Amino acid sequence: MHRPAPLIMRVEDQRRVLAIDPFSRGVGFAVLEGDDALVDWGIRSTGRADNERSARVIHKLITRLRPDVLVFEDWDSDASRRCGRVELLLKRIAAEEGARVLVRVVAPREIRRIGPRPLAATKYGRASILAERFPEVRAYLPPMRKPWMPEDDRMAIFDALSFAVAYIRATKKNALLALPVA
Amino acid sequence: MTNPRLQNYLRTHRRRFGLSQADVAILLGAASGTKVSRYENLKRMPDAVTVFALEIVFNQPARELFAGSYDAIRASIQERARRMMKQLSTRTGQQDRNTPRKLQLLNAIVEAKPCTARHR
Numbered sequence: 001m002h003r004p005a006p007l008i009m010r011v012e013d014q015r016r017v018l019a020i021d022p023f024s025r026g027v028g029f030a031v032l033e034g035d036d037a038l039v040d041w042g043i044r045s046t047g048r049a050d051n052e053r054s055a056r057v058i059h060k061l062i063t064r065l066r067p068d069v070l071v072f073e074d075w076d077s078d079a080s081r082r083c084g085r086v087e088l089l090l091k092r093i094a095a096e097e098g099a100r101v102l103v104r105v106v107a108p109r110e111i112r113r114i115g116p117r118p119l120a121a122t123k124y125g126r127a128s129i130l131a132e133r134f135p136e137v138r139a140y141l142p143p144m145r146k147p148w149m150p151e152d153d154r155m156a157i158f159d160a161l162s163f164a165v166a167y168i169r170a171t172k173k174n175a176l177l178a179l180p181v182a
Numbered sequence: 183m184t185n186p187r188l189q190n191y192l193r194t195h196r197r198r199f200g201l202s203q204a205d206v207a208i209l210l211g212a213a214s215g216t217k218v219s220r221y222e223n224l225k226r227m228p229d230a231v232t233v234f235a236l237e238i239v240f241n242q243p244a245r246e247l248f249a250g251s252y253d254a255i256r257a258s259i260q261e262r263a264r265r266m267m268k269q270l271s272t273r274t275g276q277q278d279r280n281t282p283r284k285l286q287l288l289n290a291i292v293e294a295k296p297c298t299a300r301h302r
Contacts, residue, residue: 015187016184016185016188038194039191040193040197066185066186066188067185068184136197139200
């Protein structure tokens with residue numbers, strides 16, 4: 001099975017980044033252009049946990065938004081807690097869409113670095129940071145989850161957005177490292 | 183090599199201001215949001231009046247709202263200008279007094295740099 005490179009070892013000047021976050025009832029997505037222009041975001045519902053439908057939804061998103069890079073969470077990372085179904089879906093997407101678009105995965109470790117600690121260590125903390133940075137998604141920020149509550153679907157938008165921001169941050173960091181040594 | 187800009191950024195700007203397609207339709211004087219949906223999904227190209235109206239609604243130049251379309255149109259015009267320049271330059275015996283000015287304009291069209299503005 002094809003596996004995208006987890007580490008970004010070269011300068012990647014990508015204009016449009018599509019990040020996806022599949023969850024139990026659909027797929028959350030966010031599209032960034034450049035460093036900080038949020039072009040599109042949202043949730044595509046699949047009704048139930050269905051990889052067939054999710055793959056179709058992701059394929060449609062790629063066709064419509066024509067991204068330069070497709071980003072999602074590194075399912076192989078130790079800290080990743082994606083379920084088996086999502087893992088299979090992500091593997092499938094990497095294999096099927098890899099020919100059309102550059103596929104990159106970001107490790108949870110990188111995702112936690114998108115903001116200052118300890119705020120960026122939690123999902124809600126990261127979502128708050130992103131809502132502050134991208135005012136257009138502020139209205140989508142769900143109330144803080146209580147232990148007895150299921151996760152709000154809207155969190156998938158913020159998760160996807162955090163993948164895109166983490167990817168851009170990683171490429172920028174490496175772009176600096178890749179400067180020729182005098 | 184990066185992908186070209188999206189054909190239009192209507193959806194981006196509309197959602198940035200929290201407007202629904204129906205809201206934009208009201209501002210445009212359209213009967214329903216269906217028309218706006220067709221513009222956003224590239225099923226239909228708006229006429230000049232609607233383009234100006236969208237420019238006013240979102241306070242963004244049309245070349246930014248319809249960035250991909252603008253880039254494609256500019257590329258085809260540049261290609262035509264290049265051909266026209268070639269024709270004018272080869273007709274050495276038939277050049278009139280307007281030819282230098284024409285060549286100046288055509289050169290400016292060909293040399294124009296693509297717009298790199300971001301949607302922020």
